Amino acid sequence: DARVTQTPRDKVTEMGQEVTMRCQPILGHNTVFWYRQTMMQGLELLAYFRNRAPLDDSGMPKDRFSAEMPDATLATLKIQPSEPRDSAVYFCASGFGLAGVEEQFFGPGTRLTVL
Amino acid sequence: AQSVAQPEDQVNVAEGNPLTVKCTYSVSGNPYLFWYVQYPNRGLQFLLKYITGDNLVKGSYGFEAEFNKSQTSFHLKKPSALVSDSALYFCAVRPGGGGADGLTFGKGTHLIIQP
Secondary structure (H helix, E strand, O other): OOOOEEEOOEEEEOOOOOEEEEEEOOOOOOEEEEEEEEOOOEEEEEEEEEOOEEEEOOOOOOOOEEEEEEEOOEEEEEEOOOOHHHOEEEEEEEEOOOOOOOOOEEOOOEEEEEO | OOEEEOOOOEEEEEOOOOEEEOOEEEOOOOEEEEEEEEOOOOOEEEEEEEOOOOOEEEOHHHOEEEEEOOOOEEEEEEOOOOHHHOEEEEEEEEEOOOOOOOOEEOOOEEEEEEO
């Protein structure tokens, strides 16, 4: 049963610290998305990649967030320095397709708390 | 920019009764529409999608949705609700025929099925 995996599942850190979240997409999927979920804003798209190339990161605060795909099996989302307002659940999702019609498969999320 | 409205924060339905979760959207051009479900402390799961063709789309777990272009709606329905259907439901949209692939989600609707 292929699944998207995310690590860590929970992260508590102090303001100013660096946070790195990792995602392993489903093998063979060529598109990876990062979303953030908060009570106030709901689900927001942060960035996405196709065939490891970044296509859109307009949803990310550029000064502190960065997203990369070092290889096809790993996507990372980094926050440096972290702030309390970054507290949220961060979801990675993957899919396969070229036209955007594919469903996205979501990981279990990383719950980030910044104190 | 596209947007999704889910006008009800919560919908309460008695088990065995039909259910409807409402969704309206705004997007340039033809829409690609999706419904996802989220159980507590889990990632989102795909239910169904409308890309083109028949306006009535059937999905997982007995759910279906009807695309109505004139009303820009994509309401989720099920003929007979189960207690296990209780969850948070998200409607999402992206513009069809190219462009950004990331989904824009509604705020979500809590569906509560009462025994």
